[in-house]
Amino acid sequence: MDSSSQGSGGMKGGIGGLFGGGAPEYSNTELAGVPLTGMSPLSPYLNVDPRYLIQDTDEFILPTGANKTRGRFELAFFTIGGSCITGAAFGAVNGLRMSIKDTRDMGWSKPRNVQILNMVTRQGASWANSLGSVALLYSVFGVAIEKARGAEDDINTVAAGTLTGMLFKSGSGLKGVGRGGLAGLALSGAYALYSNWDHLTGSSSSSSSSSRLY
Numbered sequence: 001m002d003s004s005s006q007g008s009g010g011m012k013g014g015i016g017g018l019f020g021g022g023a024p025e026y027s028n029t030e031l032a033g034v035p036l037t038g039m040s041p042l043s044p045y046l047n048v049d050p051r052y053l054i055q056d057t058d059e060f061i062l063p064t065g066a067n068k069t070r071g072r073f074e075l076a077f078f079t080i081g082g083s084c085i086t087g088a089a090f091g092a093v094n095g096l097r098m099s100i101k102d103t104r105d106m107g108w109s110k111p112r113n114v115q116i117l118n119m120v121t122r123q124g125a126s127w128a129n130s131l132g133s134v135a136l137l138y139s140v141f142g143v144a145i146e147k148a149r150g151a152e153d154d155i156n157t158v159a160a161g162t163l164t165g166m167l168f169k170s171g172s173g174l175k176g177v178g179r180g181g182l183a184g185l186a187l188s189g190a191y192a193l194y195s196n197w198d199h200l201t202g203s204s205s206s207s208s209s210s211s212r213l214y
Contacts, residue, residue, distance in 0.1 A: 072146050072156070076139035083135035084128045091127025095120035137164040154192040161188025 099119035106112045141160035146152055165184025169176040193200075 071152070072139065072142045076143065079139055080132055080135045084132040087127035087129070087131030088124045091124035092120050094127070095123030098123065134164060134168055137167055154196065157192050158185065158188045161185060161191075 096116065096119070099116040102119075103112045103115055138160050141163045142156055145156045145159050149156065161184040162181050163184070165180035165182070165187075166177045167180075168184075169180030172180075
Protein backbone atom coordinates (compact mmCIF):
# COMPACT_ATOMS: atom_id res chain seq x y z
CA MET A 1 0.00 0.00 0.00
CA ASP A 2 2.80 2.35 0.87
CA SER A 3 4.70 1.53 -2.28
CA SER A 4 1.63 2.15 -4.47
CA SER A 5 0.94 5.48 -2.79
CA GLN A 6 4.61 6.39 -3.11
CA GLY A 7 4.60 5.53 -6.82
CA SER A 8 1.39 7.46 -7.44
CA GLY A 9 2.85 10.45 -5.60
CA GLY A 10 5.99 10.34 -7.73
CA MET A 11 3.87 10.08 -10.88
CA LYS A 12 1.76 13.08 -9.88
CA GLY A 13 4.87 15.06 -9.07
CA GLY A 14 6.39 14.21 -12.43
CA ILE A 15 3.23 15.18 -14.37
CA GLY A 16 2.91 18.36 -12.35
CA GLY A 17 6.51 19.28 -13.01
CA LEU A 18 5.98 18.63 -16.73
CA PHE A 19 3.16 21.19 -16.92
CA GLY A 20 4.71 23.60 -14.43
CA GLY A 21 2.42 22.64 -11.61
CA GLY A 22 5.06 21.65 -9.07
CA ALA A 23 8.49 20.14 -8.57
CA PRO A 24 8.83 16.34 -8.28
CA GLU A 25 9.57 14.98 -4.83
CA TYR A 26 12.12 12.21 -4.21
CA SER A 27 12.18 9.92 -1.23
CA ASN A 28 15.21 9.22 0.91
CA THR A 29 15.43 5.75 -0.58
CA GLU A 30 15.81 7.17 -4.10
CA LEU A 31 18.43 9.68 -3.01
CA ALA A 32 20.40 7.13 -1.01
CA GLY A 33 21.81 5.50 -4.15
CA VAL A 34 23.40 8.71 -5.44
CA PRO A 35 27.13 8.99 -4.52
CA LEU A 36 28.04 12.47 -3.29
CA THR A 37 31.74 12.00 -2.50
CA GLY A 38 33.67 14.82 -4.18
CA MET A 39 30.77 15.61 -6.51
CA SER A 40 28.13 18.33 -6.77
CA PRO A 41 25.05 16.63 -8.25
CA LEU A 42 22.77 18.68 -10.48
CA SER A 43 19.90 16.27 -9.93
CA PRO A 44 19.42 12.75 -8.56
CA TYR A 45 19.65 11.41 -12.13
CA LEU A 46 22.56 13.61 -13.37
CA ASN A 47 25.47 13.16 -11.02
CA VAL A 48 28.02 15.41 -12.76
CA ASP A 49 30.47 17.86 -11.28
CA PRO A 50 29.62 21.34 -12.70
CA ARG A 51 33.31 22.08 -13.07
CA TYR A 52 33.40 19.68 -16.02
CA LEU A 53 30.60 21.58 -17.75
CA ILE A 54 32.36 24.99 -17.65
CA GLN A 55 35.28 25.31 -20.05
CA ASP A 56 37.47 28.42 -19.92
CA THR A 57 39.15 27.68 -23.26
CA ASP A 58 37.91 26.39 -26.59
CA GLU A 59 38.14 22.66 -27.03
CA PHE A 60 38.78 21.11 -30.43
CA ILE A 61 38.97 17.53 -31.62
CA LEU A 62 42.40 17.29 -33.24
CA PRO A 63 44.58 14.41 -34.40
CA THR A 64 47.31 13.26 -32.08
CA GLY A 65 50.25 15.66 -32.18
CA ALA A 66 48.43 18.28 -34.28
CA ASN A 67 48.50 21.98 -33.46
CA LYS A 68 45.46 24.18 -32.92
CA THR A 69 46.72 26.66 -35.51
CA ARG A 70 47.37 26.05 -39.19
CA GLY A 71 50.95 25.77 -40.27
CA ARG A 72 52.62 27.42 -43.23
CA PHE A 73 52.05 24.42 -45.46
CA GLU A 74 48.29 24.49 -44.87
CA LEU A 75 48.14 28.26 -45.34
CA ALA A 76 50.22 28.09 -48.54
CA PHE A 77 47.26 26.94 -50.64
CA PHE A 78 45.06 29.76 -49.36
CA THR A 79 47.86 32.29 -49.88
CA ILE A 80 48.57 31.25 -53.46
CA GLY A 81 44.93 31.04 -54.47
CA GLY A 82 44.04 34.34 -52.82
CA SER A 83 46.98 36.07 -54.47
CA CYS A 84 45.98 34.79 -57.92
CA ILE A 85 42.38 35.94 -57.47
CA THR A 86 43.48 39.33 -56.11
CA GLY A 87 45.93 39.79 -58.98
CA ALA A 88 43.29 38.88 -61.55
CA ALA A 89 40.85 41.39 -60.05
CA PHE A 90 43.39 44.23 -59.93
CA GLY A 91 44.63 43.36 -63.42
CA ALA A 92 41.12 43.39 -64.84
CA VAL A 93 40.44 46.82 -63.34
CA ASN A 94 43.76 48.14 -64.61
CA GLY A 95 43.15 46.69 -68.07
CA LEU A 96 39.71 48.26 -68.21
CA ARG A 97 41.16 51.64 -67.27
CA MET A 98 43.95 51.41 -69.82
CA SER A 99 41.71 50.16 -72.62
CA ILE A 100 39.11 52.88 -72.10
CA LYS A 101 41.85 55.49 -72.09
CA ASP A 102 43.49 54.12 -75.26
CA THR A 103 40.22 53.77 -77.19
CA ARG A 104 38.49 56.96 -76.09
CA ASP A 105 38.72 58.36 -79.66
CA MET A 106 36.83 55.35 -81.03
CA GLY A 107 33.08 55.05 -80.93
CA TRP A 108 31.30 52.32 -79.05
CA SER A 109 31.50 49.59 -81.64
CA LYS A 110 32.44 45.93 -81.84
CA PRO A 111 36.17 46.52 -82.53
CA ARG A 112 36.44 48.73 -79.45
CA ASN A 113 34.64 46.18 -77.29
CA VAL A 114 36.96 43.43 -78.51
CA GLN A 115 40.02 45.57 -77.80
CA ILE A 116 38.78 46.38 -74.29
CA LEU A 117 38.06 42.71 -73.61
CA ASN A 118 41.50 41.66 -74.85
CA MET A 119 43.22 44.27 -72.66
CA VAL A 120 41.23 43.26 -69.58
CA THR A 121 42.02 39.58 -70.13
CA ARG A 122 45.71 40.21 -70.79
CA GLN A 123 46.21 42.45 -67.77
CA GLY A 124 44.23 40.15 -65.48
CA ALA A 125 46.30 37.12 -66.48
CA SER A 126 49.57 39.06 -66.14
CA TRP A 127 48.78 40.36 -62.64
CA ALA A 128 47.48 36.97 -61.50
CA ASN A 129 50.66 35.30 -62.75
CA SER A 130 52.90 37.84 -61.01
CA LEU A 131 51.18 37.79 -57.62
CA GLY A 132 50.73 34.02 -57.78
CA SER A 133 54.45 33.57 -58.43
CA VAL A 134 55.33 35.83 -55.51
CA ALA A 135 52.96 33.93 -53.21
CA LEU A 136 54.38 30.60 -54.38
CA LEU A 137 57.96 31.69 -53.72
CA TYR A 138 57.04 33.12 -50.32
CA SER A 139 55.22 29.94 -49.29
CA VAL A 140 58.06 27.67 -50.43
CA PHE A 141 60.67 29.75 -48.61
CA GLY A 142 58.50 29.95 -45.50
CA VAL A 143 57.92 26.20 -45.31
CA ALA A 144 61.60 25.44 -45.99
CA ILE A 145 62.84 27.88 -43.35
CA GLU A 146 60.33 26.56 -40.81
CA LYS A 147 61.44 22.97 -41.40
CA ALA A 148 65.11 23.96 -41.25
CA ARG A 149 64.84 25.97 -38.03
CA GLY A 150 62.20 23.81 -36.37
CA ALA A 151 60.34 26.88 -35.13
CA GLU A 152 57.52 29.12 -36.31
CA ASP A 153 57.97 32.82 -35.58
CA ASP A 154 58.33 36.21 -37.26
CA ILE A 155 61.93 35.48 -38.26
CA ASN A 156 60.62 32.98 -40.80
CA THR A 157 58.20 35.59 -42.18
CA VAL A 158 60.85 38.28 -42.61
CA ALA A 159 63.41 35.87 -44.05
CA ALA A 160 60.91 34.38 -46.51
CA GLY A 161 59.78 37.84 -47.64
CA THR A 162 63.35 39.03 -48.16
CA LEU A 163 64.38 35.94 -50.14
CA THR A 164 61.20 36.13 -52.22
CA GLY A 165 61.92 39.73 -53.23
CA MET A 166 65.51 38.91 -54.10
CA LEU A 167 64.63 35.88 -56.24
CA PHE A 168 61.70 37.60 -57.94
CA LYS A 169 63.96 40.42 -59.11
CA SER A 170 66.98 38.22 -59.80
CA GLY A 171 66.71 38.84 -63.54
CA SER A 172 67.28 42.59 -63.14
CA GLY A 173 70.89 42.40 -61.98
CA LEU A 174 72.43 43.06 -58.60
CA LYS A 175 70.61 46.36 -58.16
CA GLY A 176 67.32 44.68 -58.90
CA VAL A 177 68.12 41.91 -56.41
CA GLY A 178 68.93 44.52 -53.77
CA ARG A 179 65.75 46.48 -54.43
CA GLY A 180 63.68 43.33 -54.38
CA GLY A 181 65.24 42.22 -51.13
CA LEU A 182 64.61 45.59 -49.51
CA ALA A 183 61.01 45.60 -50.74
CA GLY A 184 60.42 42.09 -49.41
CA LEU A 185 62.07 42.98 -46.11
CA ALA A 186 59.93 46.11 -45.74
CA LEU A 187 56.65 44.35 -46.60
CA SER A 188 57.29 41.28 -44.45
CA GLY A 189 58.52 43.46 -41.57
CA ALA A 190 55.41 45.62 -41.78
CA TYR A 191 53.22 42.50 -41.76
CA ALA A 192 55.07 41.09 -38.75
CA LEU A 193 54.69 44.40 -36.94
CA TYR A 194 50.98 44.55 -37.76
CA SER A 195 50.33 40.99 -36.60
CA ASN A 196 52.10 41.65 -33.28
CA TRP A 197 50.77 45.17 -32.74
CA ASP A 198 48.31 44.17 -30.02
CA HIS A 199 51.01 42.27 -28.15
CA LEU A 200 53.45 45.17 -28.40
CA THR A 201 50.92 47.78 -27.27
CA GLY A 202 49.72 45.53 -24.45
CA SER A 203 53.24 44.94 -23.18
CA SER A 204 54.11 48.64 -23.38
CA SER A 205 50.95 49.65 -21.52
CA SER A 206 51.55 47.05 -18.80
CA SER A 207 55.16 48.18 -18.36
CA SER A 208 54.09 51.82 -18.11
CA SER A 209 51.42 50.99 -15.53
CA SER A 210 53.90 49.01 -13.44
CA SER A 211 56.40 51.89 -13.55
CA ARG A 212 53.69 54.23 -12.30
CA LEU A 213 53.04 51.95 -9.34
CA TYR A 214 56.68 52.12 -8.33
